[in-house]
Amino acid sequence: MKNFFEKWKTILFDFLTITKKPIDESLLHSVENTRFVVLDTETTGFDYDNDRMLCIGAITLKDGVIAISESFEMYIHQEHYDKSSVQIHGILRDLVMEKPSELEVLQQFLTFLGDSIIIAHHTIFDITMINRALERNGLPLLTNKTLDTAFLYKKTLIRSNILEYKDHYALDDLADKFDISKKDRHTAMGDAYITAIAFLKIVKKLKEKKRKGEFLLKDLFYY
Amino acid sequence: MKNTISHRVADFLKNFPPFTFLNQNDIEVLSEQISIIYKEKDNVIFAENDETHDSFYVVHKGAVALRKGVKNDTIDMCDEGDIFGLRPLIANENYKMEARAYEETILYSIPIDIFRPYALQNKDVGNFLIQSFASNTTNPYSESYRGKLYGETLAGDLLDNTPQILDIHPVKYSKKIVTCSSATPVKEIAQMMTKKNVGAILVVEDKLPIGIITDKDLRNKIVTGEYPITSAASVIMTSPVITYPKNLTTTQAQMAMMKSNISHICLTKDGTPNTKAVGILSKHDVMVSLGNNPAVLIKAVKRAKKYKEIKPIRASIMQLLQGYLDQNIPITLTSKIITELNDVCIQQVIAIALKKMPTPPPAKFAWLAMGSQGRSEQLLQTDQDNALVYEDVAEELKEKTQKYFLELAAHVNKGLFEIGYEYCPAEMMASNPKWCLSLEEWKKLVHHWITNTGKDEVLLSFIFFDYSLSYGDSELANKLSDYILEDIKANPVFYLHLVSGALQSPSPTGFFRQFLLEQDGANKDFFDIKRRALMPLSDAARVLILSHSVKSISNTPERFEKLAELEPQNRELYLSCAYSYKALLKFRTKQGLLHNDSGQYIALEHLTKLEKIKLKSTFKTIKELQEIISIRFNPSNIL
Numbered sequence: 001m002k003n004f005f006e007k008w009k010t011i012l013f014d015f016l017t018i019t020k021k022p023i024d025e026s027l028l029h030s031v032e033n034t035r036f037v038v039l040d041t042e043t044t045g046f047d048y049d050n051d052r053m054l055c056i057g058a059i060t061l062k063d064g065v066i067a068i069s070e071s072f073e074m075y076i077h078q079e080h081y082d083k084s085s086v087q088i089h090g091i092l093r094d095l096v097m098e099k100p101s102e103l104e105v106l107q108q109f110l111t112f113l114g115d116s117i118i119i120a121h122h123t124i125f126d127i128t129m130i131n132r133a134l135e136r137n138g139l140p141l142l143t144n145k146t147l148d149t150a151f152l153y154k155k156t157l158i159r160s161n162i163l164e165y166k167d168h169y170a171l172d173d174l175a176d177k178f179d180i181s182k183k184d185r186h187t188a189m190g191d192a193y194i195t196a197i198a199f200l201k202i203v204k205k206l207k208e209k210k211r212k213g214e215f216l217l218k219d220l221f222y223y
Numbered sequence: 224m225k226n227t228i229s230h231r232v233a234d235f236l237k238n239f240p241p242f243t244f245l246n247q248n249d250i251e252v253l254s255e256q257i258s259i260i261y262k263e264k265d266n267v268i269f270a271e272n273d274e275t276h277d278s279f280y281v282v283h284k285g286a287v288a289l290r291k292g293v294k295n296d297t298i299d300m301c302d303e304g305d306i307f308g309l310r311p312l313i314a315n316e317n318y319k320m321e322a323r324a325y326e327e328t329i330l331y332s333i334p335i336d337i338f339r340p341y342a343l344q345n346k347d348v349g350n351f352l353i354q355s356f357a358s359n360t361t362n363p364y365s366e367s368y369r370g371k372l373y374g375e376t377l378a379g380d381l382l383d384n385t386p387q388i389l390d391i392h393p394v395k396y397s398k399k400i401v402t403c404s405s406a407t408p409v410k411e412i413a414q415m416m417t418k419k420n421v422g423a424i425l426v427v428e429d430k431l432p433i434g435i436i437t438d439k440d441l442r443n444k445i446v447t448g449e450y451p452i453t454s455a456a457s458v459i460m461t462s463p464v465i466t467y468p469k470n471l472t473t474t475q476a477q478m479a480m481m482k483s484n485i486s487h488i489c490l491t492k493d494g495t496p497n498t499k500a501v502g503i504l505s506k507h508d509v510m511v512s513l514g515n516n517p518a519v520l521i522k523a524v525k526r527a528k529k530y531k532e533i534k535p536i537r538a539s540i541m542q543l544l545q546g547y548l549d550q551n552i553p554i555t556l557t558s559k560i561i562t563e564l565n566d567v568c569i570q571q572v573i574a575i576a577l578k579k580m581p582t583p584p585p586a587k588f589a590w591l592a593m594g595s596q597g598r599s600e601q602l603l604q605t606d607q608d609n610a611l612v613y614e615d616v617a618e619e620l621k622e623k624t625q626k627y628f629l630e631l632a633a634h635v636n637k638g639l640f641e642i643g644y645e646y647c648p649a650e651m652m653a654s655n656p657k658w659c660l661s662l663e664e665w666k667k668l669v670h671h672w673i674t675n676t677g678k679d680e681v682l683l684s685f686i687f688f689d690y691s692l693s694y695g696d697s698e699l700a701n702k703l704s705d706y707i708l709e710d711i712k713a714n715p716v717f718y719l720h721l722v723s724g725a726l727q728s729p730s731p732t733g734f735f736r737q738f739l740l741e742q743d744g745a746n747k748d749f750f751d752i753k754r755r756a757l758m759p760l761s762d763a764a765r766v767l768i769l770s771h772s773v774k775s776i777s778n779t780p781e782r783f784e785k786l787a788e789l790e791p792q793n794r795e796l797y798l799s800c801a802y803s804y805k806a807l808l809k810f811r812t813k814q815g816l817l818h819n820d821s822g823q824y825i826a827l828e829h830l831t832k833l834e835k836i837k838l839k840s841t842f843k844t845i846k847e848l849q850e851i852i853s854i855r856f857n858p859s860n861i862l
Contacts, residue, residue, distance in 0.1 A: 061226065065332075066259040067226075073226040158648045161679045164657075179640060189227035195328070200261040204327075 027218035036061040037116040039190035042089040052078040057188025072112045073189045074105045103137045121171045123148040156205040175196040229254040239304035244347035256479045257335045262324040278332040279309035284475040285328030291320040375818040396504040402427045405457035432500045434460030468494030530641040554809045562599040573694045576634035588613040597689040599778045603815040607644040611653035681724040704774045722856040725762035731755040731842045749824035803841035
């Protein structure tokens with residue numbers, strides 16, 4: 001009989017520890033005290049294997065402040081070039097401008113990035129592009145936590161049967177809804193700026209929606 | 224670091240003083256050191272007596288209120304391009320005012336150490352700063368005029384004397400001057416004035432003003448037959464021109480006009496007729512900056528050529544509303560005037576949007592306001608709810624026509640957003656293809672709601688059936704109304720759904736007659752006056768008025784007054800409903816103005832005992848009304 005209880009105790013204990021996933025301690029900070037890096041890449045296309053990054057644009061965001069002096073914008077020298085994407089990003093192959101090698105840009109970018117949380121729009125694309133490039137250059141892959149404004153934006157929408165939801169919200173949709181100027185759209189840094197302002201407005205909306213307790217980083221990661 | 228964003232910042236700054244005095248390269252260098260700061264509404268940027276930051280601020284988007292003193296009076300409102308928080312940095316003293324985001328705001332913060340060398344080196348920058356410090360606000364012109372406007376006051380007196388706070392704008396004069404030469408024929412001049420919509424034209428020679436011709440001159444000298452229409456400008460112009468420097472105060476302008484009995488003043492670079500004209504100031508401009516009367520505001524709205532020009536006028540409308548409430552002017556009259564003004568703003572936005580379209584509309588259309596604006600009850604700015612109906616067109620033109628109106632609606636929705644109406648979170652806007660339909664399509668949709676009624680259809684009907692025409696063809700709107708009434712008559716079951724919808728609003732009070740507060744969300748512990756008190760009344764009024772087939776009355780109190788007429792046996796109740804609704808609306812409006820929001824959520828602890836009693840007395844009426852409709856529209860009584 002005693003054995004029976006002991007057994008159940010361990011089972012119950014295991015059960016409780018399993019369901020109570022340990023919350024990542026680093027996510028118990030406030031959003032304001034966190035350094036985010038908002039980034040966007042311009043690429044020759046959408047193929048992870050064959051296409052290449054032409055530019056990385058990134059800005060830092062901390063406590064609602066974007067310091068221009070702490071931003072990152074570097075164009076990359078690439079052999080691969082796809083004429084069809086030029087009309088989107090406008091980066092001509094022989095554009096006279098300083099274009100260091102991919103390796104050099106990546107090294108500088110990693111220093112700039114540090115362990116900040118990455119924010120982008122459709123983050124998976126930019127992260128994969130960067131990771132493929134890191135791989136090619138024999139550098140370690142990114143381990144940073146990431147957030148996606150395309151996903152977060154959906155969380156701000158009211159739940160209503162009248163409203164039709166889209167599967168994908170483009171950066172243009174967000175810029176229109178939040179009244180952010182679309183100047184410099186389709187430059188890496190211009191898009192990063194739009195994403196950053198959109199992120200701030202999303203956080204504001206999510207804060208209003210939160211039912212109780214302090215709004216913490218974890219509220220952006222778990223739902 | 225020079226990059227896309229620093230270019231963007233520089234591009235903005237170069238349009239505003241003192242940055243206008245710097246050369247492009249200096250602005251670029253300066254911009255590289257700037258930080259962009261996002262502030263939510265009501266966030267404090269710095270508090271009174273705070274130690275200074277190492278930067279001063281420029282408003283990029285939004286607005287910042289500078290407040291001071293125990294009463295927290297607004298001293299100044301900083302708009303896009305205005306600088307603030309600079310004087311304490313240079314004078315080395317703590318902040319003397321509080322700066323708080325008046326709405327969602329983006330600021331540029333400029334480090335003083337980077338900026339100081341420019342201020343020291345560049346004479347124009349220095350002068351601008353000295354002027355603005357002497358007058359103690361961001362904009363030297365605004366303060367100088369303000370002191371004069373309310374009589375000579377010392378800086379200290381300002382604290383006790385700031386009721387008309389938002390009046391502190393500099394005199395706005397038109398910088399686009401319409402000119403002609405002394406040989407231009409009068410007929411051509413009249414055509415030019417009509418085209419540019421101005422009341423006066425300046426006659427210039429070598430860019431110097433030598434005379435002026437106003438509407439009055441044309442009337443007195445040409446229309447009377449005194450001079451032929453072929454006369455040259457020099458024959459009828461008033462000469463010499465009365466000129467003043469451009470930083471004229473409103474009072475000075477008024478005095479000058481009275482003294483010389485003229486309606487237009489020419490502003491020149493140094494104030495004499497020997498320098499270039501920089502602007503024209505009309506009596507109308509002075510009236511607008513002096514203040515707020517509906518006629519002047521309507522005129523100002525109708526003159527607006529850009530959405531942006533309407534926004535400051537809307538601020539004046541809100542001020543007018545505050546004044547009406549303070550003076551206890553009946554809410555019916557108040558809401559009539561304010562609704563009229565809101566309508567004019569919407570109409571002007573549509574007129575501007577139409578000009579942006581490449582061609583005139585391919586068919587007749589009507590712009591419908593829904594919800595509270597449709598009921599003429601929208602005193603404060605809330606979300607926009609609107610729809611568009613257009614004439615039926617031939618099959619092959621359908622696609623093209625819808626595309627045109629969707630594009631038009633997108634312009635209008637954006638314009639309304641720019642003048643202060645938030646986008647509807649449920650996308651109930653005419654730019655949504657679901658709400659931009661031909662008359663035939665609308666009929667089909669409405670018929671679907673009426674015959675296949677579920678919860679969503681009731682909700683949609685509630686929002687849509689309160690529409691009123693904002694702009695366009697009244698015939699179209701009328702046809703749709705007629706159709707709705709007929710269709711409901713033919714399908715009485717629909718009433719049941721409407722009634723059950725109307726009875727679903729949550730109760731305002733609990734069992735012990737205590738107020739029921741919101742349980743969670745951002746408005747936890749607030750009383751939701753819209754959902755718990757106003758909506759039950761407006762929903763019930765709608766059902767009752769539809770059952771009498773009365774169209775084109777959409778205002779809730781007016782509906783109750785009409786019902787009192789139609790049903791003498793319930794006269795007393797309906798009148799008290801009308802009264803309650805007005806009282807609640809006034810209550811909500813006051814709360815909204817106090818907190819610069821929609822007034823929907825009320826903090827009970829801030830209400831006086833008397834206010835609470837007043838609120839509660841309206842709840843009894845709501846209950847009685849709900850009893851009446853639940854009995855009248857009982858299924859067995861209808862079918």
